[in-house]
Amino acid sequence: MVNDRGQLYTIEGIAASMIMLFTTFLVLNATTVYTPGDSHISDMQLEQIGTDSLRMMNMQENGSAGTNPLIAGTSPLQDMVDNLPVVNGAIAPAPDAFDPTNAFNVTFTNYVDNKTGSETDNLHYTASVTYYDIANKTTGSLLLSANRNLSGVEHPVRVTEWVIAYRPVPGDVTLTEPRVVLVEVLLWRD
């Protein structure tokens, strides 16, 4: 005698297994969640490289005189900041042909992209110099250099270095006192 009364459990078992397999399939194909715990590592590595690079740029290369025409014994970063042409005419561009924007670009990208093997990294940055304008009691900022403009979709990290500037910055009331300015770099990877 054939009847279908005895197949109910089988159908139920098959249905349950289908549901389980389908659920597993859905979960396995779901987008991997990029947790904050993972993203901070690459941010930290970028910050580390950027901070190291600025610190090394702000260090004199040897015990002899530096390249700054004004002050002997300055670091490359100081030379760049000191020779930055100021747009509002407070100081004239440096008398020599030293191009601080290009110099920063060459030196900084060399530092942040350099690796021990033959391959190099490819990082992007924008760098600016922030100073306090004593005369107007405001904070001003000058673009130092950039190898790509920020469009807003990047996820940059910010690294900074305090630099002693020997040339006056805009708003300085005296022309003789060295000043501290902040070199600020936004650094990101594609």
Place this chain on the structure above:
Amino acid sequence: MRTKRNDAGNLSIDFLVGFTIFMVTFIYVATLIPSLFLNLQGYSIDYNAVAYRTGVILVEDPGMPYNPPWESLPVSYEGNILRFGLALSDGTTTIPNVLSTVKINQFFCSTWVYPDDYESRALFGSYPYHFNISLQTAGSNVTRSVGEVLPENYGYSRRVVKVKEESYATIGPDTGSWHPDYRTDDYNVTTHLFTIFLNYTALSENGPYYNNPAYQINPISPMGEGIMVNLTDLENTTDTVYDAAHGIPPPLINLTDIQVERSVMVYNGYGYSPSNKGFTPVQGSYELYIDGNSTAYSFTPTTPPLNITSNVSLVINPFTLNSWGSQGINPSGKITALNITLQFELSHGDGFLNSTQSQPYGAFDYNYDPANVTQPALQDGVMEVAVW
């Protein structure tokens, strides 16, 4: 009478089949669950943290012990080395990211066994990590490394550094430290004493940039830096210049003796000068490189005269300099000075090698004057630490 059938004690085939299908699928799905959490496990975070920590230890720390520095300890004392660190330090100030050449050489030295020696002194973990530490300086395509070949995924830390190179002096006929009349007959002598003068206090206390250790020529422990003096073009600077066409042979220049003497410097009312007790001889080791030969020559006072054709380089390693100056600046305000004298005998007399007309104390002053000594330079470099 009707027979009563009772199947309550039996499982139907239907149930068995259905339950089996369910269980097989359930077990299969259960085995997939661990792989669901593959992306969430923390190993990559841990590896990155260990790489970061190792990078910081190597680049920002001078190591332990730091005075006398770990790199100066002989192999038999390697158990005393608790931590590797490559940062430059003069004992009070450590310059992060500026690495000592001596420490780097010792760190990548074949004395150490990968991975055990490095794991216990640089990585510090109970987990048996695999790692690779590499260092490359600018202008060099040679990468110094220790460890294994990198796998596909690893924790990573990259540090931008500077490597402090040692100072050296190259002295040829154009160097101003010679007496200007060296070719005149007045200096026609055959025995020549060339003396190098090291004023330990001036070197360790009056360095450039507020005595920043990164720019010092510091012979006092724990800085550990050597010096090198190259005497060049000896054959072209004698009165009788080598001329094969006219049958004039090259001058015969023999190095006959090297003496190292130490004195204390005392204040004489005008400045510091060697005490009236004079210089006392000290023993130590140094290396000689003759005529561009890359193999060091071991010279002792009992060695027969050493013939030199063109040039001689005297290399004094940092630990020898440390031990010669180990009295350093002594409590009574006296300071150490060192005279290293090379004695040459020439077949033709002339005045070239004779430095006794130089100032001060008739010696070549190894100091912070760039005209005398090529100052220690900081070379760009990059260090990578990979851990997996």
